Amino acid sequence: EPEVTQTPSHQVTQMGQEVILRCVPISNHLYFYWYRQILGQKVEFLVSFYNNEISEKSEIFDDQFSVERPDGSNFTLKIRSTKLEDSAMYFCASSGEQGMNEQYFGPGTRLTVT
Amino acid sequence: GENVEQHPSTLSVQEGDSAVIKCTYSDSASNYFPWYKQELGKRPQLIIDIRSNVGEKKDQRIAVTLNKTAKHFSLHITETQPEDSAVYFCAASWGGGYNKLIFGAGTRLAVHP
Numbered sequence: 001e002p003e004v005t006q007t008p009s010h011q012v013t014q015m016g017q018e019v020i021l022r023c024v025p026i027s028n029h030l031y032f033y034w035y036r037q038i039l040g041q042k043v044e045f046l047v048s049f050y051n052n053e054i055s056e057k058s059e060i061f062d063d064q065f066s067v068e069r070p071d072g073s074n075f076t077l078k079i080r081s082t083k084l085e086d087s088a089m090y091f092c093a094s095s096g097e098q099g100m101n102e103q104y105f106g107p108g109t110r111l112t113v114t
Numbered sequence: 115g116e117n118v119e120q121h122p123s124t125l126s127v128q129e130g131d132s133a134v135i136k137c138t139y140s141d142s143a144s145n146y147f148p149w150y151k152q153e154l155g156k157r158p159q160l161i162i163d164i165r166s167n168v169g170e171k172k173d174q175r176i177a178v179t180l181n182k183t184a185k186h187f188s189l190h191i192t193e194t195q196p197e198d199s200a201v202y203f204c205a206a207s208w209g210g211g212y213n214k215l216i217f218g219a220g221t222r223l224a225v226h227p
Contacts, residue, residue, distance in 0.1 A: 033214065043150075043158060043203060045214040056214055091157065101146045101165075101213055105157040 002026045004106035006092050012112045013082055021077045021109045023092030032075045033093040033103060034067065036060070043091065049075065082113045116141045118206050120218025127194050128226055135221045137204035138186040144206040146213065147180060147187045152201045152220075162189070194225045 005024045013019050025032050034046040048055040049067055057065075066078045075094075079086055092106040117140040127133050139147075145166035150158035164171045164178045164187065171178050175194075180187040191198055201222050205215040 031213075035215075042219045043205075043215075043217040045216065048214055058214075095213075101207060102148070102160055102163065103215060104160065105150075107157045 004092055004094055004104055006090075006106035006109050008109060009107065010110045010112070012114065015084060015113055016081050019079050019082055019111065021079075021090050021092075021111070023075045023077070023106055024073050025075055025092065025094030026096075026104060027073070029094035029096050029104075031055075031095045031103075032067075032069070033095075034077045035091045035093060035105075036088040037091065037108075038088045046077075046090075079111075082111075084113050087111055087113045116144075116206075116216045118204060118216050118218040120204050120221060122221060123219065124222045124224070126224045126226065129194060129196060131194055133191045133194050133198070133223055133225075135189045135202055135204065135223070136186060137188070137206075137218050138184075139206040139216075140185070141206065141208065141216075142185065143208045144185075144216075146207040147178070148205050148207075148215065149176075149178060149189050150203045150205065150217075152203060154200075158203060191223075194223075196225050196227055199223055199225045 007022045032049040035043050037043045045058050047057040047061045064080045068076050089108045089110050091108045093103040095103045119138045148163035151161045152158045164180050175192050177190045201220045203220045204218040207213040
């Protein structure tokens with residue numbers, strides 16, 4: 001069964017550094033998402049992406065964040081200048097054709113900002 | 115704004131008992147309600163979902179009910195087993211193509227042998 005994959009599984013970075021989190025969505029899916037989960041808290045929506053552009057973004061997704069689909073398979077989240085409060089688990093998700101709502105999550109990248 | 119409330123935050127049951135988790139949503143335009151199970155350190159896994167044109171859906175030991183008028187939906191697990199122990203999240207979405215999920219705060223379910 002196809003799954004969403006993410007790399008790396010764990011990223012440690014210093015405050016102020018740039019990080020890029022990578023995701024490979026399920027191959028025939030059209031909609032892509034990033035969510036984050038601070039330890040012990042609920043999953044929070046960051047951004048959705050369709051047809052090579054952002055569809056919606058949350059208040060969390062400020063100018064320090066960007067997303068890109070650089071080729072036909074990868075979907076990336078970039079944080080330009082990391083802050084301590086960016087430490088969280090970041091999940092990528094994808095869903096299929098329009099009207100099909102089921103979102104499948106990747107295993108996550110644990111980002112630790114020191 | 116959009117919000118999903120989930121109760122209880124923790125639930126402890128004996129193996130074989132039933133467990134019920136309840137959620138309330140604020141956005142009346144919501145029409146898609148998935149439930150995710152998250153084991154420690156792992157990804158949220160979709161276990162069941164329901165759309166607003168249906169009142170109840172079952173899949174083996176799990177079922178979900180939806181009351182659109184009251185804007186609440188519930189997850190029911192029967193004959194609980196220790197492997198059901200996990201954090202369960204409800205979510206709501208308005209169901210368009212690029213439909214963000216708004217999650218509840220989660221319920222930590224512990225099933226004791």
